[in-house]
Amino acid sequence: MSDGSVREAFRSTFGRAAEGLVRAPGRVNLIGEHTDYNDGFVLPIAIERRTLGAWARRGDRAVRFVSRQATEAAEVRLDAPIRPAKPAWANYCRGVAAGLAARGVPLVGADVLFDSDVPLGGGLSSSASLEVAAALALLAAAGAADAVPPGELARLCQKAEHDFAGAPCGIMDQSIALLARAGQALLLDCRSGESRYVPFDDPAAVLLVVDTQVKHDIADGGYAARRAQCHAAAAALGAAALRDVDEAAVAAAGAAGRLAGKELMRARHVVGEIARTLAGVEALAAGQLGRFGELMYASHASLRDDYEVSCQELDAVVELARRCKGVHGARMTGGGFGGCAIILADAARAEAVGRAVADGFEKRFSRRCPVFATRAAAGAEVLP
Ligand code: ADP
């Protein structure tokens, strides 16, 4: 997939040249898992996989969306109320169009074609990259590329995913897609919405992304249950959110019997994970990749044992990585029950590590898992 191939696909689909291109990356979260809905911190980077959108204006009030990853095209009429409809994939785009229109952006009719090398449903946030690409294409077509500030655009895209796709996602995916900078991770405070950049640009290191290509059924219900357990634990501790509690307070409440069972385990993970995320920022700022790697392993163990959102495929990847030379750390990333794991490795060893992990995975599960290397990539842009 390239800028040229997307322009070519646009021409063969719509019979005319595209007027412009937009680009929005996928992401991985380096550390800070299941902390967002506890008012905590996350630390994502944009990856070198992205959704491209080619667009051209039309003479009427229709917007047509086509994706090379979907069979069915979608059409939205700008003069009627915009609602969720079939095909379902285009609801991310419909929601964005509805949000922009509600904000008073003077949208115009357009044809938009998407192509993406972010795996769909793999936990690398193809959904946010699609939303952001749709938003930028519609804004560019309207001649209003800078009309909505990035923070507000992130919230608008998040609302599209809530209201039109029925997915109660946090703000991380859309924020990193819009705000990312090459060579930087983004520390995002999920309570205040504030963010700051943290260097992630050591030329001697690279991040491997390993896609287990599984999604275990428990994912949806498991997520809702954990949110509820976290809120119950915070209430038992007299706190507004687990963000406001420290590790000593959780341990004391456990010892006193005020927190027990699953609620104690969930609280221990969240509170520890928030501390690990802030420690990880210090480690990266000091150039201590070994220290950062230890925090990744600790994060994985906590997600596996206390939060119970890992699975055998993710655990296998982490254990296989741990046995390789030149690996600093590894962990599952994303919500869990499948999806991807990440490995922080020496750049010179990365290829060998990727091969060893894929070989070991194949031995155990009788199929290969895709692996790719990435550095911290730039955020979404409207290409000149
Ligand atoms: P993730 O964001 O981790 O990839 P989600 O379940 O949140 O997983 O979003 C995946 C969904 O987003 C897909 O099932 C599809 O509906 C939609 N989607 C994302 N990218 C594209 C694309 N390029 N073309 C069509 N649909 C897409």
Ligand code: MG
């Ligand atoms: Mg998503």
